[in-house]
Amino acid sequence: MISKKYKRNPILLEARHFLLNQVEMADNGHLVALKEWKMRSWGAADGAQKVRTLGIKAKNYYYDPVHINNTKAVYEAGKIMNSIGRMVDFETKKDSVASLVKLYIFYPTVLLFFENEDKELQLTIFTPRSITSGLAVFFSRRKFEKEMDELIERNLDKKEKSKKEKDNEEEEDEIDPDGLQVADTGEKNKKKSLFKKNQVVYVPYDFGSDDSGDSGDETELADDEEEYWDGSNWVIVKKDEFDD
Numbered sequence: 531m532i533s534k535k536y537k538r539n540p541i542l543l544e545a546r547h548f549l550l551n552q553v554e555m556a557d558n559g560h561l562v563a564l565k566e567w568k569m570r571s572w573g574a575a576d577g578a579q580k581v582r583t584l585g586i587k588a589k590n591y592y593y594d595p596v597h598i599n600n601t602k603a604v605y606e607a608g609k610i611m612n613s614i615g616r617m618v619d620f621e622t623k624k625d626s627v628a629s630l631v632k633l634y635i636f637y638p639t640v641l642l643f644f645e646n647e648d649k650e651l652q653l654t655i656f657t658p659r660s661i662t663s664g665l666a667v668f669f670s671r672r673k674f675e676k677e678m679d680e681l682i683e684r685n686l687d688k689k690e691k692s693k694k695e696k697d698n699e700e701e702e703d704e705i706d707p708d709g710l711q712v713a714d715t716g717e718k719n720k721k722k723s724l725f726k727k728n729q730v731v732y733v734p735y736d737f738g739s740d741d742s743g744d745s746g747d748e749t750e751l752a753d754d755e756e757e758y759w760d761g762s763n764w765v766i767v768k769k770d771e772f773d774d
Contacts, residue, residue, distance in 0.1 A: 577637035577658035
């Protein structure tokens with residue numbers, strides 16, 4: 531039974547047909563997805579059980595043409611895809627080129643290359659969802675980019691950039707309202723500096739007593755300095771050098 535997720539996305543549904551070998555031969559020699567149930571002569575697809583139980587992994591990549599326009603880039607990609615896999619035609623994406631790529635030790639992938647609504651060159655890779663699906667996508671993309679090396683160059687789209695920025699924000703230190711200590715980020719035994727590079731005087735010193743009870747000499751602080759416990763040592767810091 532096909533889930534609502536695939537019914538809402540006709541491109542994903544068509545890629546599912548290709549990964550399940552639910553295809554037939556078109557007049558131009560390309561494979562097209564079956565629109566109705568027929569007795570198939572292509573046999574069971576590699577990874578068919580993964581597709582039926584876990585679904586499909588889809589990954590998008592974006593490119594800029596080099597010395598050619600987008601239409602020419604799609605045309606050249608069609609010739610490249612014919613050499614790295616079996617050409618397939620997406621009925622739901624007429625102005626595109628696609629190929630079914632067989633990998634030696636990973637499940638097959640479907641590569642779909644086209645110009646999207648934002649006038650960007652987009653490569654979408656479909657593969658059965660599994661523990662090795664990321665590797666299947668990686669090797670398929672690398673094979674495609676190697677053949678298209680002098681025609682296109684990869685860039686990061688706004689979605690990938692926003693995701694990357696979000697990940698970076700989550701990795702940054704969180705500072706408490708007093709601005710004096712790092713909140714627990716869940717990372718084991720990792721302490722990151724709160725101070726900007728080359729702006730803080732960081733001087734460990736003894737505050738007066740050791741384990742024997744003897745009192746040492748106290749360190750005099752300047753007006754713009756204060757004491758701070760960094761978790762393992764007392765340090766002298768400039769009052770106005772904390773990160774905002």
